[in-house]
Structure formats: structure tokens, C-alpha cells
Amino acid sequence: SAAHRVGIGIRTIRGYGDRSVAEHAIALMFAAGRKIAAMDRAIRSGQWQTLDSIEFFGKTLGVVGTGGIGAEMVKLGSALGMKVVAWNRSGISNHLPCKELSLDEVFSVADVVSLHLSLTDETKGLVSARQLSLLDKNAILINTARGGLVDESALIEALRAERISHAALDVFAEEPLAREHPLTHLDNVTLTAHAGFMTREASSRLLRMALE
Numbered sequence: 001s002a003a004h005r006v007g008i009g010i011r012t013i014r015g016y017g018d019r020s021v022a023e024h025a026i027a028l029m030f031a032a033g034r035k036i037a038a039m040d041r042a043i044r045s046g047q048w049q050t051l052d053s054i055e056f057f058g059k060t061l062g063v064v065g066t067g068g069i070g071a072e073m074v075k076l077g078s079a080l081g082m083k084v085v086a087w088n089r090s091g092i093s094n095h096l097p098c099k100e101l102s103l104d105e106v107f108s109v110a111d112v113v114s115l116h117l118s119l120t121d122e123t124k125g126l127v128s129a130r131q132l133s134l135l136d137k138n139a140i141l142i143n144t145a146r147g148g149l150v151d152e153s154a155l156i157e158a159l160r161a162e163r164i165s166h167a168a169l170d171v172f173a174e175e176p177l178a179r180e181h182p183l184t185h186l187d188n189v190t191l192t193a194h195a196g197f198m199t200r201e202a203s204s205r206l207l208r209m210a211l212e
Contacts, residue, residue, distance in 0.1 A: 016209055018072050021069045025069075025114050025196065028168035028190060029142055032190050060112070062114070063114055063116060064116060066092050084097060085098060085105070087102060088100075108134045113139065113142065115149050117149055119145070123149055129157070141168070147175070159186050159188050162188070
């Protein structure tokens, strides 16, 4: 890299935001399932809409990737009384409160699928049109990992056709998201600005770990 060429050492700081990102994924799950953003928008425009929503207790949460963030997501989902199923490329720790399934099985049985994979050549576009077709029409897809994990065009098509209920997204193929991007025109999408890691606590841990 350019840094190495001029003698600057590089260290990767991992784990500082695992809990923060997982909590953000849970927040997106509730925002989507309880239609919080939709009601907020309606009230601000003068409409009083008491929208029907879902309870998450007993629902199946599918966690894709059980590294630091995914493991926290598994624990949070289990603590909420959800049935947690998971897939991980290198297997799943026996200590996590979840059932290990294949990737296709996770997408087929989950009411909520949350993505927690790093973006590599292997995982780019992993969530394809075929993968999305496995989801139930009432399913929610959450992505707080990387936009490139998902075929964004296929996701937009599935959302427009209401083949899945909702997508709650913190990351996108290109950031910042363009003002007129198709995702901004869909009511069954909740959007945040790549903010899962952005908590005071995570920032403090990052600074402390970097200094150490």
C-alpha cells in the first residue's frame, strides 16, 4: 500500500463496535416491523395512521455471519425470545444460542434475515435474486454489513413487487446514497446513513484500542 511504501505501519482495529452495530441491526428490525419510520413520516405530513405491525417474540431470526457482530446479534435475538438460526462460512461456535443451518435454509425459514459478513470476492453479491426468492413474502432483510453483499437491483425489484415485506439498510453499493436513488422512493424500506458503528461508546473503545 501507499502507507507501507513510505514506512507507515498499519494496524486493523477489530471488535470496537460489535455491540453497537448489532444493536443498530436490532433497532432497524423494530423500525421495520413496527413501521416506525412510516408512521413518523405520516404524522409529520399531517396524517394519523395507526399501522398494523408484528411482534417479534417467537419469530425466527436468521443471522448470516457469526463473527464479532453476528455473534452479538445472535445473543440479542435470543434474549428477545426469538428462535435464532445462523450460517457462517467457517462454522458456528457451540456457545452461541442458535441452530446452524445452510445459507438457503436460513433464507427459507427466517422471518428476519440480518447480514453480518465482511465483503470479499467470495461474498460479493451473495444475496442474489435467487437468494431473495427464498425469503417469505412477509420477511424483513437487514443489512448493517456492506452494501456489496446484496444484488441491489434484485433487491429493489423484490421490494417493488412486494415479494418481501421490508428491507432495513444501513449500507449501500455506493455511499452516500444518491438523492433520487430508487431505494429512497420505496415505502417498504428503512434507511440509515452507515451509522451502525457510530456510538460514543464504540468511538471511545476505538480510540483506546488504537492508543494501546
